[in-house]
Amino acid sequence: xxxxxxxxxxxxxxxxxxxxxxxxxxxxxxxxxxxxxxxxxxxxxxxxxxxxxxxxxxxxxxxxxxxxxxxxxxxxxxxxxxxxxxxxxxxxxxxxxxxxxxxxxxxxxxxxxxxxxxxxxxxxxxxxxxxxxxxxxxxxxxxxxxxxxxxxxxxxxxxxxxxxxxxxxxxxxxxxxxxxxxxxxxxxxxxxxxxxxxxxxxxxxxxxxxxxxxxxxxxxxxxxxxxxxxxxxxxxxxxxxxxxxxxxxxxxxxxxxxxxxxxxxxxxxxxxxxxxxxxxxxxxxxxxxxxxxxxxxxxxxxxxxxxxxxxxxxxxxxxxxxxxxxxxxxxxxxxxxxxxxxxxxxxxxxxxxxxxxxxxxxxxxxxxxxxxxxxxxxxxxxxxxxxxxxxxxxxxxxxxxxxxxxxxxxxxxxxxxxxxxxxxxxxxxxxxxxxxxxxxxxxxxxxx
Numbered sequence: 001x002x003x004x005x006x007x008x009x010x011x012x013x014x015x016x017x018x019x020x021x022x023x024x025x026x027x028x029x030x031x032x033x034x035x036x037x038x039x040x041x042x043x044x045x046x047x048x049x050x051x052x053x054x055x056x057x058x059x060x061x062x063x064x065x066x067x068x069x070x071x072x073x074x075x076x077x078x079x080x081x082x083x084x085x086x087x088x089x090x091x092x093x094x095x096x097x098x099x100x101x102x103x104x105x106x107x108x109x110x111x112x113x114x115x116x117x118x119x120x121x122x123x124x125x126x127x128x129x130x131x132x133x134x135x136x137x138x139x140x141x142x143x144x145x146x147x148x149x150x151x152x153x154x155x156x157x158x159x160x161x162x163x164x165x166x167x168x169x170x171x172x173x174x175x176x177x178x179x180x181x182x183x184x185x186x187x188x189x190x191x192x193x194x195x196x197x198x199x200x201x202x203x204x205x206x207x208x209x210x211x212x213x214x215x216x217x218x219x220x221x222x223x224x225x226x227x228x229x230x231x232x233x234x235x236x237x238x239x240x241x242x243x244x245x246x247x248x249x250x251x252x253x254x255x256x257x258x259x260x261x262x263x264x265x266x267x268x269x270x271x272x273x274x275x276x277x278x279x280x281x282x283x284x285x286x287x288x289x290x291x292x293x294x295x296x297x298x299x300x301x302x303x304x305x306x307x308x309x310x311x312x313x314x315x316x317x318x319x320x321x322x323x324x325x326x327x328x329x330x331x332x333x334x335x336x337x338x339x340x341x342x343x344x345x346x347x348x349x350x351x352x353x354x355x356x357x358x359x360x361x362x363x364x365x366x367x368x369x370x371x372x373x374x375x376x377x378x379x380x381x382x383x384x385x386x387x388x389x390x391x392x393x394x395x396x397x398x399x400x401x402x403x404x405x406x407x408x409x410x411x412x413x414x415x416x417x418x419x420x421x422x423x424x425x426x427x428x429x430x431x432x433x434x435x436x437x438x439x440x441x442x443x444x445x446x447x448x
Contacts (some may be wrong), residue, residue, distance in 0.1 A: 022409040026161035029416045033143070033168025036423075037177040039129070039136045057424070059178045060431035067105055068128065068180040074107045075116045075127035083114065087278025094286055103293035106286055110276050111189070111224040112182045131180035139177040142188040143167055146375040149195050153343040155379070162382035162412045163375075169416045170374045171318050171423035172367065172435065179433070186225045187371030193217040194350055194376075197235050200258040201242065201251070201341035211257055215265035222269025223276065226287070227369060230354045235262060237353035238346050251340045295363055303436035304363040310437075311355060314367040317440045318422055321415050322381045329380030332387065344383065347376045367435035385411050 036057060064072075077089050089107045097104065107113060112134065119137075120130030146167045150160035167173065176184030196214035204210060218235075221228035239262070243255050270283075277283040294300060315323045330348045338345070351373050358369060386408065393404050426432050430443040441447040 022158065022161060022405050022412070025409045025413055026165050029165035029412065030143075030168045032420070033165075033170075033174065034140060036169075036174045037136050037139050039132045039178065057428055059175070059427050060429060061179075061427070061433040062431070063433070064128070065179065065181070065433055068131070070105055071109075071113065071116065071131050071180050071182070072128045074113045075120065075131060077107075078113060078117045079120065079127065083117075086110075086276055087282070090277045090282055090286065094282065094289070097286070097289045097293070100293065102297040103290045106226075106290055108223070108273055108276060108283070108286065109182055109225050110272075111220060112185050115185070116180075128180055132178070135180060135182075135184050136177040138185040138188045139173050142173065142184065142191060142371075142375060145188060145192050145195060146379070149191075149198075149343065149375070149379065152195070152199070155382075156386075158386050158408050159379070159382045162385055162408070162415075163379040165412050165416050166322060166378035166381055166419065167375050169419040169423070170322070170378060171419055171426060172371060173374050174423055175427050175432075175435070176368070176371055178427075181368065182225055183368040183371045186221075186227060187374065189217065189221055189224050190227075190231045190372035191375050193221055193231055194235070194347065194372075197238065197258065198341065198343055198346050200261065201254050201346070207254070207257070211261045214258070215261040215268065218262060218265025219268035219272060222266065223272050226290075228269065230357050230369075231372070232262070232266060233357045234350040234354040238349050241349050242340065242346075245338050246340050248340060254341075297363070300363040303434070303438065304361075304365050306365055306437070308356075308359040310365050311359060311367065311370055314435065314437060314440060315370065317437075317444060318367065318426060318435070319419060321418050322377055325381035325384040325415075326377040329384040332384070344380070348380070351376055367440075381415070385415070 074089065077092075078086065081088060086107075093104075093107050112131070115134045116127060116131040119125070119134050120127050123130060123133070125133065143164065147160070147164055150163055155163065173184065173187075176187070193214070196210060196217050199210040200207065200214050202210075218228075218232075221231050239255055239259055243252065246252060246255075274280045274283050277286060312323070329344070330352075333344060333348060354372070358365070389404055389407050389411065393400055393407070426440065426443040430439075432439045432443050438447065
């Protein structure tokens with residue numbers, strides 16, 4: 001009994017009881033986000049979770065998008081012909097694309113297509129359902145990457161819990177988990193690439209392993225989606241920024257080694273794409289056709305243009321509190337001294353650089369492409385929430401600490417509740433599929 005009493009006293013003194021409420025709220029939010037990511041077929045009569053069909057929140061859009069249809073056809077072709085005949089799929093695409101007046105998505109998005117093929121084979125599902133489940137799995141992996149970043153950067157309980165909760169209930173992340181679209185998959189791979197890039201800039205005895213893993217992930221980006229060029233632009237800008245700001249020779253050596261890994265990974269990605277395409281000539285021809293004809297697609301002309309602030313406006317409609325808190329978090333960096341390899345600095349520079357590059361693409365803007373930012377923005381937003389609370393309640397007495405925990409928990413609940421409300425409004429009440437201004441404005445009843 002004495003040992004039990006001593007243990008209880010230790011728990012009380014360590015503050016575990018104080019943090020219990022906030023931990024429970026974080027767990028509730030994260031589990032809610034994971035539940036919402038589960039694909040609809042799992043709740044159908046023959047699904048794994050058919051007994052929970054009554055509590056499932058179903059998306060308003062019930063159809064199949066044009067891109068989803070193409071992914072399905074590609075998976076069917078790979079399943080029929082086999083992976084070693086993949087170049088034939090590229091050649092077939094080239095023949096079709098030459099005759100079309102507008103561009104269609106290319107089968108060089110190998111990672112998503114092959115994952116859909118393997119998952120469909122393992123589960124016995126049809127390709128379309130397999131692709132949707134792959135999308136759901138990768139949005140869960142995205143959450144895992146965010147959790148890893150929180151641990152590796154030593155964010156602490158409050159910031160980590162809020163960041164994970166906000167990411168778990170992020171409307172665009174949940175939306176990508178419900179459809180056979182590549183953007184959630186690419187977002188997870190892009191964020192993982194940035195995390196490994198950050199690891200390469202740290203003081204670690206295992207740096208050679210981090211550099212190898214980073215180079216590999218850079219190559220994986222290339223065979224996932226052509227938007228990898230924005231990731232490359234982001235990491236190159238981060239390298240340039242770190243090189244200019246640092247005065248330490250040791251850190252500059254790390255930057256040089258990371259540059260080499262970036263180049264090797266990029267070359268490896270181009271080599272893999274060439275093999276997949278059946279040769280460099282096919283690869284160049286395919287991308288030349290796609291770039292030229294993408295400018296003629298009526299839907300892209302109608303919905304994919306706009307000023308540089310287009311992404312900010314769209315994100316503000318669907319997740320206003322998080323984007324405002326994230327901008328506040330970036331702004332707070334201006335008051336701090338530069339620290340080599342700081343996650344906040346690296347991730348902020350990455351978002352700004354990729355935003356600048358993506359905003360220059362005429363007829364190529366869509367909020368789906370910003371999925372790789374979601375976790376970064378949620379971490380920055382969490383940082384802002386905790387710092388606002390810390391600066392407002394500076395007194396360190398016992399009662400004030402309890403109030404801080406309560407306010408932190410309530411703040412997390414309020415912001416997560418707003419995210420969930422926006423998801424319900426945009427994607428459940430309204431049949432929103434494409435994340436373009438007209439659809440978003442109609443869901444908010446700004447347009448009728």
